[in-house]
Amino acid sequence: MSPRTPSTPRPSETALMERVQAHIRALPESGIVEVMKYGQQREGMIPLWAGEGDVPTPAFICEAAAIALEAGETFYTWQRGLPELRAAIARYMSQLYGVDEEPERYFVTGSGMQAITTAFSIALAAGDEILVPSPVWPNAPAAAQRIGAHPVFVPFSYGPDGFRLDMARMEQAVTPRTRAIFLNTPANPTGFVATLEELRAVLDLARRHGLWIIADEIYGRFHYGEGTRAPSMHDVMEPEDLILFVQTFSKNWAMTGWRIGWLEAPVWLGQVVENLIQYSTSGVAAFMQRGAIAALEQGEDFLAAQIARARLGRDIMGNALLATDRVRLVKPQGAFYMFFGIEGQDDVRRLGLQLVDEANVGIAPGTAFGPGGEGFMRLCFARSPAQLEEASRRLVRWLETPHTSHAHR
Amino acid sequence: MSPRTPSTPRPSETALMERVQAHIRALPESGIVEVMKYGQQREGMIPLWAGEGDVPTPAFICEAAAIALEAGETFYTWQRGLPELRAAIARYMSQLYGVDEEPERYFVTGSGMQAITTAFSIALAAGDEILVPSPVWPNAPAAAQRIGAHPVFVPFSYGPDGFRLDMARMEQAVTPRTRAIFLNTPANPTGFVATLEELRAVLDLARRHGLWIIADEIYGRFHYGEGTRAPSMHDVMEPEDLILFVQTFSKNWAMTGWRIGWLEAPVWLGQVVENLIQYSTSGVAAFMQRGAIAALEQGEDFLAAQIARARLGRDIMGNALLATDRVRLVKPQGAFYMFFGIEGQDDVRRLGLQLVDEANVGIAPGTAFGPGGEGFMRLCFARSPAQLEEASRRLVRWLETPHTSHAHR
Numbered sequence: 001m002s003p004r005t006p007s008t009p010r011p012s013e014t015a016l017m018e019r020v021q022a023h024i025r026a027l028p029e030s031g032i033v034e035v036m037k038y039g040q041q042r043e044g045m046i047p048l049w050a051g052e053g054d055v056p057t058p059a060f061i062c063e064a065a066a067i068a069l070e071a072g073e074t075f076y077t078w079q080r081g082l083p084e085l086r087a088a089i090a091r092y093m094s095q096l097y098g099v100d101e102e103p104e105r106y107f108v109t110g111s112g113m114q115a116i117t118t119a120f121s122i123a124l125a126a127g128d129e130i131l132v133p134s135p136v137w138p139n140a141p142a143a144a145q146r147i148g149a150h151p152v153f154v155p156f157s158y159g160p161d162g163f164r165l166d167m168a169r170m171e172q173a174v175t176p177r178t179r180a181i182f183l184n185t186p187a188n189p190t191g192f193v194a195t196l197e198e199l200r201a202v203l204d205l206a207r208r209h210g211l212w213i214i215a216d217e218i219y220g221r222f223h224y225g226e227g228t229r230a231p232s233m234h235d236v237m238e239p240e241d242l243i244l245f246v247q248t249f250s251k252n253w254a255m256t257g258w259r260i261g262w263l264e265a266p267v268w269l270g271q272v273v274e275n276l277i278q279y280s281t282s283g284v285a286a287f288m289q290r291g292a293i294a295a296l297e298q299g300e301d302f303l304a305a306q307i308a309r310a311r312l313g314r315d316i317m318g319n320a321l322l323a324t325d326r327v328r329l330v331k332p333q334g335a336f337y338m339f340f341g342i343e344g345q346d347d348v349r350r351l352g353l354q355l356v357d358e359a360n361v362g363i364a365p366g367t368a369f370g371p372g373g374e375g376f377m378r379l380c381f382a383r384s385p386a387q388l389e390e391a392s393r394r395l396v397r398w399l400e401t402p403h404t405s406h407a408h409r
Numbered sequence: 410m411s412p413r414t415p416s417t418p419r420p421s422e423t424a425l426m427e428r429v430q431a432h433i434r435a436l437p438e439s440g441i442v443e444v445m446k447y448g449q450q451r452e453g454m455i456p457l458w459a460g461e462g463d464v465p466t467p468a469f470i471c472e473a474a475a476i477a478l479e480a481g482e483t484f485y486t487w488q489r490g491l492p493e494l495r496a497a498i499a500r501y502m503s504q505l506y507g508v509d510e511e512p513e514r515y516f517v518t519g520s521g522m523q524a525i526t527t528a529f530s531i532a533l534a535a536g537d538e539i540l541v542p543s544p545v546w547p548n549a550p551a552a553a554q555r556i557g558a559h560p561v562f563v564p565f566s567y568g569p570d571g572f573r574l575d576m577a578r579m580e581q582a583v584t585p586r587t588r589a590i591f592l593n594t595p596a597n598p599t600g601f602v603a604t605l606e607e608l609r610a611v612l613d614l615a616r617r618h619g620l621w622i623i624a625d626e627i628y629g630r631f632h633y634g635e636g637t638r639a640p641s642m643h644d645v646m647e648p649e650d651l652i653l654f655v656q657t658f659s660k661n662w663a664m665t666g667w668r669i670g671w672l673e674a675p676v677w678l679g680q681v682v683e684n685l686i687q688y689s690t691s692g693v694a695a696f697m698q699r700g701a702i703a704a705l706e707q708g709e710d711f712l713a714a715q716i717a718r719a720r721l722g723r724d725i726m727g728n729a730l731l732a733t734d735r736v737r738l739v740k741p742q743g744a745f746y747m748f749f750g751i752e753g754q755d756d757v758r759r760l761g762l763q764l765v766d767e768a769n770v771g772i773a774p775g776t777a778f779g780p781g782g783e784g785f786m787r788l789c790f791a792r793s794p795a796q797l798e799e800a801s802r803r804l805v806r807w808l809e810t811p812h813t814s815h816a817h818r
Binding site: 019023029030052056062065070077123125142143145146240254258268269278280286287 | 466468478481552554663678684693695
């Protein structure tokens with residue numbers, strides 16, 4: 001950069017910021033970041049704030065990627081994904097959901113997040129509305145805002161069964177601008193798992209109003225009820241229903257850092273999805289896709305162990321918290337988060353910082369997850385039993401100590 | 410999927426397609442694909458249609474990534490990129506362009522393509538216009554269309570110096586909806602390289618109308634004039650200019666398939682860029698970023714060899730074609746494409762298929778690159794001298810054989 005001419009007026013950065021598109025400027029910063037930044041350097045801190053386990057990607061997956069790298073799989077590849085990976089996804093989905101094995105329905109994306117942005121680009125334009133039951137993983141509504149669309153939050157009801165979809169509220173929230181419903185089940189952060197009846201009710205609503213359903217079933221295997229997976233839109237849909245499924249390798253196979261997932265869409269959308277991938281990231285590295293194939297084809301034992309570990313983590317943390325009789329908590333039916341309130345603690349943003357200081361445990365405030373999250377905290381229990389035992393001891397000790405309110409903290 | 414109830418009417422796929430957002434449905438399919446599909450299975454075919462060399466990623470880069478994978482760098486990471494990579498980019502840019510070494514200006518993206526979509530999201534909304542000198546790499550205008558904005562093509566002038574920016578046409582193309590200028594220099598497919606005077610003229614236009622400049626200088630090292638790089642917006646800009654630079658590791662270090670690049674933006678845009686990354690792909694794999702660090706820190710010798718090879722390829726192909734006296738060609742000043750016309754051959758889409766059949770060489774039709782590409786063909790010369798010698802022999806033989814017009818082919 002050449003030295004500035006002194007005579008050139010330099011507009012303030014505030015003024016420059018007005019040149020950024022307003023809906024982009026308005027994108028929210030992650031509400032988890034504050035407590036993470038506050039706590040992440042503390043010695044002995046147990047971080048339960050992120051949606052991520054503590055196990056690195058298993059070696060057989062890393063090795064498959066490394067071998068492909070060494071073999072020179074470093075050139076441009078299919079925009080829709082390697083045919084071998086699409087076939088492997090189709091086999092996996094067919095075995096798990098009894099659906100037709102149809103590789104052309106599956107499109108490899110550079111993260112589940114990209115699957116969501118791709119689905120939203122198909123369904124939504126600027127000014128459109130999407131119904132979002134909340135509390136919700138904040139990246140989903142933010143992705144709608146990113147394209148100028150409006151997330152319409154529909155709070156879950158909360159009762160003895162925990163968080164449930166409120167279909168009357170959903171129905172009332174529909175307007176002439178509504179184009180889609182975002183349905184995450186099993187859900188982050190609430191642990192809500194839709195029943196077949198609830199899935200049918202959402203599908204019926206979508207059909208009557210001509211809405212797309214963006215089905216985020218990425219935690220489908222982390223299900224603490226009967227069967228090997230949670231109920232799915234696959235169980236109730238017809239081929240002509242407008243449903244886009246977003247998926248990821250992140251949670252099942254401990255591949256959060258890889259950024260690889262898939263979009264499942266009707267075959268007739270193939271060229272549209274290919275174009276959206278082409279004009280956003282132009283595909284996913286072939287060598288990463290080799291790792292993903294290994295995950296699908298050799299990953300069931302690893303996944304079973306992950307699920308068993310999460311189930312154990314849920315019991316360790318859930319039982320310890322419930323025994324204090326000071327929390328508002330229904331053990332989650334799916335996913336791997338405990339979403340709970342603490343008696344007398346309403347300012348959860350402050351509480352997150354306080355628990356860092358006084359319990360050395362990192363927990364995300366429920367306010368990071370949109371309307372309905374007030375008064376709740378989210379912790380991730382996809383971690384080692386020993387660490388969760390220690391974290392629960394710290395939390396219980398804190399809960400059993402009298403605390404004055406720190407209104408001016 | 411449950412069996413369909415016979416009473417349910419099944420709308421045709423055409424009707425369903427109308428439920429896709431119109432500007433997304435209208436996204437163009439790549440114009441290169443037709444000839445690639447037609448020719449890619451031919452025995453002995455020499456494929457010069459893609460913007461990609463024939464050398465896989467060098468081992469020292471692959472190894473750095475494989476080591477990080479094995480070491481368990483598989484968790485979520487910084488949305489803006491690893492601090493070490495941002496520092497390495499800052500050092501590289503500082504050495505090359507004499508700019509301040511300021512890591513906070515650089516944001517790691519999952520491809521140069523994602524850097525473009527991120528920049529466009531900042532500058533453009535639905536209905537806005539962006540000036541795009543053309544012929545142009547088609548993904549850039551398509552990325553504008555993806556967010557509902559309109560690329561306004563401004564054809565280059567063409568003369569004895571090859572393709573040049575037509576500043577009068579640029580000026581005339583500005584309307585109240587214009588928000589940005591996309592400037593690719595050195596340019597794909599034309600080989601145009603902006604002079605310092607031309608860069609100043611574009612900057613002046615942008616300043617007068619309050620426009621963003623999206624500067625795509627990814628071929629800056631592939632420059633056949635003097636110096637180690639082409640002239641750059643860095644040479645003429647002031648700190649307060651609204652310039653977003655898009656960059657990629659793809660071309661310099663033979664990493665096309667990796668999907669990793671960077672966006673260079675003013676520091677005050679940091680949180681905006683982070684949010685855009687968070688809500689589109691949520692970052693780039695840390696292990697890939699280790700490969701990118703190796704490319705920057707140990708890649709100069711490899712890059713020098715790549716540039717020398719491209720310069721040789723340019724001479725082999727350029728001299729052979731010019732000697733026939735049957736082509737319209739000015740040897741490119743930068744990038745690694747020959748963009749040329751063949752006397753008497755106006756239907757270049759058909760010509761691409763014909764050259765597959767009759768010369769066994771794969772070349773992309775200029776029509777794939779937007780207005781101004783009619784009557785031209787693009788070939789990539791970033792390949793081995795031996796292969797380019799053979800391809801040029803085949804093309805020269807074809808050019809020197811009389812051809813009847815195949816109007817009904």
